[in-house]
Amino acid sequence: MSMKRQKIIRLTLTYLVVFVMFVIILYPLAWIVGSSFNPGQSLSGSSIIPKNATLAHYKELFDTSKSKYLYWYWNSLKVSVLTMVSTVILVSLTAYAFSRYRFFGRKNGLMTFLILQMIPNFAALIAIYILATLTHLIDSHLGLILVYVGGQIPMNTWLMKGYLDTIPKELDESAKIDGAGHLRIFFQIVMPLATPIIAVVALFAFIAPFADFIIASILLRTEKNYTLAVGLYDLVAKQFGAEFTTFAAGAVLIAVPIAILFLSFQRYFVSGLTAGGTKG
Amino acid sequence: MSKEGVSDSTSHHKKALFLSIIPGLGQLYNKQILKGVSFLVLSAAFILVFKDLLNLGLWGLVTLGEIPFEDHSIFLLVYGILALIVVVFGLGFYCFNLRDAYKVGKKRDAHEPISTMKEQYRNLVDNGFPYLIMSPGFLLLVFVVIFPIIFVILLSFTNYDLYHSPPAKLVDWVGIKNFVEIFKVDMWRDTFFSVLAWTLVWTFVATTFQVALGIFLAIIVNQKDVKGKAIMRTVFILPWAVPAFVSILVFAGMFNESFGAINRDILGFFGIQGLPWMTKPMLTRIALILIQTWLGFPFIFAMVTGVLQSIPQDLYEAATVDGASNFQKFKKITLPLVLYSTAPVLITQYTFNFNNFSIIYLFNGGGPAVSGQNAGGTDILISWIYSLTMTSAQYSKAATLTMLLSIIVITVAIWQFKRTKSFQEEDMM
Numbered sequence: 024m025s026m027k028r029q030k031i032i033r034l035t036l037t038y039l040v041v042f043v044m045f046v047i048i049l050y051p052l053a054w055i056v057g058s059s060f061n062p063g064q065s066l067s068g069s070s071i072i073p074k075n076a077t078l079a080h081y082k083e084l085f086d087t088s089k090s091k092y093l094y095w096y097w098n099s100l101k102v103s104v105l106t107m108v109s110t111v112i113l114v115s116l117t118a119y120a121f122s123r124y125r126f127f128g129r130k131n132g133l134m135t136f137l138i139l140q141m142i143p144n145f146a147a148l149i150a151i152y153i154l155a156t157l158t159h160l161i162d163s164h165l166g167l168i169l170v171y172v173g174g175q176i177p178m179n180t181w182l183m184k185g186y187l188d189t190i191p192k193e194l195d196e197s198a199k200i201d202g203a204g205h206l207r208i209f210f211q212i213v214m215p216l217a218t219p220i221i222a223v224v225a226l227f228a229f230i231a232p233f234a235d236f237i238i239a240s241i242l243l244r245t246e247k248n249y250t251l252a253v254g255l256y257d258l259v260a261k262q263f264g265a266e267f268t269t270f271a272a273g274a275v276l277i278a279v280p281i282a283i284l285f286l287s288f289q290r291y292f293v294s295g296l297t298a299g300g301t302k303g
Numbered sequence: 304m305s306k307e308g309v310s311d312s313t314s315h316h317k318k319a320l321f322l323s324i325i326p327g328l329g330q331l332y333n334k335q336i337l338k339g340v341s342f343l344v345l346s347a348a349f350i351l352v353f354k355d356l357l358n359l360g361l362w363g364l365v366t367l368g369e370i371p372f373e374d375h376s377i378f379l380l381v382y383g384i385l386a387l388i389v390v391v392f393g394l395g396f397y398c399f400n401l402r403d404a405y406k407v408g409k410k411r412d413a414h415e416p417i418s419t420m421k422e423q424y425r426n427l428v429d430n431g432f433p434y435l436i437m438s439p440g441f442l443l444l445v446f447v448v449i450f451p452i453i454f455v456i457l458l459s460f461t462n463y464d465l466y467h468s469p470p471a472k473l474v475d476w477v478g479i480k481n482f483v484e485i486f487k488v489d490m491w492r493d494t495f496f497s498v499l500a501w502t503l504v505w506t507f508v509a510t511t512f513q514v515a516l517g518i519f520l521a522i523i524v525n526q527k528d529v530k531g532k533a534i535m536r537t538v539f540i541l542p543w544a545v546p547a548f549v550s551i552l553v554f555a556g557m558f559n560e561s562f563g564a565i566n567r568d569i570l571g572f573f574g575i576q577g578l579p580w581m582t583k584p585m586l587t588r589i590a591l592i593l594i595q596t597w598l599g600f601p602f603i604f605a606m607v608t609g610v611l612q613s614i615p616q617d618l619y620e621a622a623t624v625d626g627a628s629n630f631q632k633f634k635k636i637t638l639p640l641v642l643y644s645t646a647p648v649l650i651t652q653y654t655f656n657f658n659n660f661s662i663i664y665l666f667n668g669g670g671p672a673v674s675g676q677n678a679g680g681t682d683i684l685i686s687w688i689y690s691l692t693m694t695s696a697q698y699s700k701a702a703t704l705t706m707l708l709s710i711i712v713i714t715v716a717i718w719q720f721k722r723t724k725s726f727q728e729e730d731m732m
Binding site for chain 1: 377378381399428429430432433434436437439440441443444446447448449450451452454455458520523524526528529535537538539540541542543544545546547548549550552553554555556557562564597605654658660661664665668685688689692693698701702705708709712713716717
């Protein structure tokens with residue numbers, strides 16, 4: 024009997040903890056969704072389920088004469104996608120060279136990458152700021168993308184090299200005997216087998232610039248060029264409270280698509296990160 | 304040349320090496336005409352193209368300019384670093400040239416046939432291919448990662464700030480004055496140590512909380528007889544799925560003292576007076592740790608769930624047969640396996656929070672302000688560096704602090720990667 028009682032207590036406690044966690048997780052999310060439908064600009068007198076729900080704040084965001092939100096969205100997508108594409112191309116090439124060739128300087132190169140991977144690239148933010156000013160890359164998306172891609176290379180190269188090492192070398196050797204050139208082996212033999220890790224690298228390279236605040240806030244100067252992180256912060260910091268409901272609508276419009284995208288790719292994320300953690 | 308014969312043919316490699324002091328001559332001597340000519344042309348072009356940069360850059364690097372308005376110290380510093388990088392590449396090519404001449408000379412000494420033009424071309428393609436495909440990524444890395452790092456290192460030995468700002472003023476080398484000042488001048492020392500102390504407390508407490516909560520929830524959800532696992536797992540991942548900057552800004556709204564939901568709805572509901580979350584450093588710190596726990600646990604949760612599902616059931620069955628209690632099973636089987644396989648990732652969580660700029664800055668700008676120091680009450684090192692750079696233009700001090708921060712991070716990192724498997728397994732040779 025006591026076994027059964029113990030089980031009931033254990034399960035009740037479990038469900039209780041889970042319930043409390045559900046409230047803690049969902050309350051802030053519900054609050055921001057509720058705020059976004061609240062009439063008026065400030066939150067005084069608002070409630071989670073608004074009485075006179077309105078879509079006015081969403082409409083305001085889509086009106087380019089009142090808000091730069093659509094620009095920010097477009098900028099964020101543009102920067103993230105271009106960073107993703109460039110990172111995948113550069114990282115595949117570099118990782119392939121490190122994995123398949125033995126060349127002078129390889130060992131030192133790998134060591135350099137390993138150490139650079141440990142230092143976040145915004146640690147040199149003073150230098151990035153001053154250099155961008157000198158090269159007139161400040162307030163340009165090109166400068167931002169270059170910094171992002173450069174920062175992504177070391178870690179992702181190690182990640183991808185670790186995976187490429189597991190693809191048997193005999194495959195490319197037999198292709199070589201059959202007369203395939205270097206590029207052909209790369210594109211037609213190795214890359215197709217490496218699709219899972221390419222997906223992981225692509226996801227990382229997309230999410231990192233999308234979520235980055237620090238580098239974007241250093242480099243971007245005019246409101247029209249902001250990315251979402253900088254723009255939203257600006258919206259909040261400029262007149263806190265005065266435009267909070269508009270901010271809420273903007274936050275919901277980012278959180279929902281990204282969360283859906285994320286939940287559908289979540290599996291890759293975990294496997295990629297654990298692989299990266301134990302392998303490199 | 305007339306003595307060239309079988310008897311003293313052993314000196315080909317020496318002669319080739321000696322002639323290669325001017326790149327290309329050694330190769331010509333080795334009768335590799337194409338290679339020799341291209342080496343000659345390359346070195347001539349190198350000197351011609353980079354002569355001015357090297358001259359100006361190296362001069363600038365030493366003096367940082369002599370006449371205000373005419374010499375821009377920071378430009379000169381940039382040219383100086385560029386010149387250094389060019390010199391490194393040049394030396395690399397030069398060494399390659401010497402090595403090549405020496406090796407081919409050796410081959411001739413051993414009376415091996417030296418490669419023909421066609422073979423040379425094939426060799427060039429085969430050996431050059433990895434360099435060719437690496438070069439775009441590597442060049443980008445040099446200019447946006449390595450270049451800034453060198454720049455920061457050099458900057459920390461200058462007096463570049465608002466009062467020594469080109470073009471009106473020159474910047475000078477000041478040796479280790481910045482480092483000394485941070486440890487000797489009262490205001491800097493006090494601020495540095497209070498910021499460092501909070502950075503360490505923050506890193507340790509926030510990360511440990513999120514790790515502990517993540518592991519705990521993963522284990523209780525993974526119990527065999529719990530229903531609704533799928534929905535639980537989805538909800539517990541949600542804080543990770545929402546971009547962090549959005550959640551942090553939302554929390555900044557919730558903790559707002561006048562309209563935030565925490566003071567008005569939750570504490571108000573229990574009849575408690577609202578708390579000054581944004582103006583009392585201690586309260587802001589508590590709020591930050593709570594928020595980071597909320598943001599950070601889902602990742603640990605997802606990872607540990609994966610590990611738990613891969614633990615073979617017979618381990619537990621064997622333990623049951625041996626009469627182990629649930630707690631013993633947890634302590635002797637579950638926990639060691641989970642910690643063992645996630646340890647490397649857990650360490651990266653600590654280094655991540657050490658530099659977790661977004662949450663500190665987006666929540667309350669590093670504030671509230673504290674009297675007697677030039678950093679806010681919740682500033683960690685990286686956010687302090689940011690505000691020194693962006694608001695008070697204390698560039699050289701910010702660079703010095705970056706150096707100190709990097710030393711901490713790299714020490715931890717080296718300690719960590721010495722223990723990772725891949726580093727030992729890697730066929731480094």
